[in-house]
Amino acid sequence: DQQVKQNSPSLSVQEGRISILNCDYTNSMFDYFLWYKKYPAEGPTFLISISSIKDKNEDGRFTVFLNKSAKHLSLHIVPSQPGDSAVYFCAASALDSWGKLQFGAGTQVVVTP
Amino acid sequence: DGGITQSPKYLFRKEGQNVTLSCEQNLNHDAMYWYRQDPGQGLRLIYYSQIVNDFQKGDIAEGYSVSREKKESFPLTVTSAQKNPTAFYLCATRGNTEAFFGQGTRLTVV
Numbered sequence: 001d002q003q004v005k006q007n008s009p010s011l012s013v014q015e016g017r018i019s020i021l022n023c024d025y026t027n028s029m030f031d032y033f034l035w036y037k038k039y040p041a042e043g044p045t046f047l048i049s050i051s052s053i054k055d056k057n058e059d060g061r062f063t064v065f066l067n068k069s070a071k072h073l074s075l076h077i078v079p080s081q082p083g084d085s086a087v088y089f090c091a092a093s094a095l096d097s098w099g100k101l102q103f104g105a106g107t108q109v110v111v112t113p
Numbered sequence: 114d115g116g117i118t119q120s121p122k123y124l125f126r127k128e129g130q131n132v133t134l135s136c137e138q139n140l141n142h143d144a145m146y147w148y149r150q151d152p153g154q155g156l157r158l159i160y161y162s163q164i165v166n167d168f169q170k171g172d173i174a175e176g177y178s179v180s181r182e183k184k185e186s187f188p189l190t191v192t193s194a195q196k197n198p199t200a201f202y203l204c205a206t207r208g209n210t211e212a213f214f215g216q217g218t219r220l221t222v223v
Binding site for chain 1: 117119122148153154155156157158161171201203205210211212213214215216217219
């Protein structure tokens with residue numbers, strides 16, 4: 001039973017354009033959400049997070065939007081750069097069980113020149 | 114510098130053998146986790162420990178065992194009972210907000 005879903009396994013975007021990655025969740029108890037970036041044969045690295053008391057969080061080129069009613073979040077990368085080519089994982093947890101992160105299957109982003 | 118060290122990076126095991134993956138951290142975090150990644154799937158939680166001498170099963174604990182004798186160390190043993198052990202294994206700790214990951218160990222059963 002997958003509680004966090006990333007329905008797009010891959011995304012190709014031109015350098016300089018916006019990348020939009022989507023994530024849906026089913027567990028209404030989730031109240032903390034994170035995005036991780038992963039290169040092949042490496043561990044994921046934290047990108048940005050958002051708690052359920054917010055609907056937007058911005059950090060440089062990365063912005064995460066949360067729509068609680070739709071149980072949907074998205075990650076925007078603007079502008080996209082070649083170094084952004086990686087797999088991006090969406091993760092969610094309930095604050096009272098916080099480290100038990102549930103991950104989506106990931107979206108492979110390829111930024112082309 | 115602070116971080117999480119997983120060793121070895123690549124590991125080969127013969128069928129029927131147990132193998133132990135190492136995870137060491139110097140971040141002084143109480144909570145540690147083991148995840149498994151398979152192609153096309155997200156990270157799935159195997160075991161976690163919130164304090165020394167205590168650990169809990171995650172979503173896919175069958176065929177695995179762990180110990181937490183020291184705060185810094187959380188080794189994972191993949192036993193012969195694990196039917197599909199070939200995967201990428203990730204160790205993580207929990208800070209105040211996000212989780213921090215090691216570089217991973219790729220285990221291949223030959």
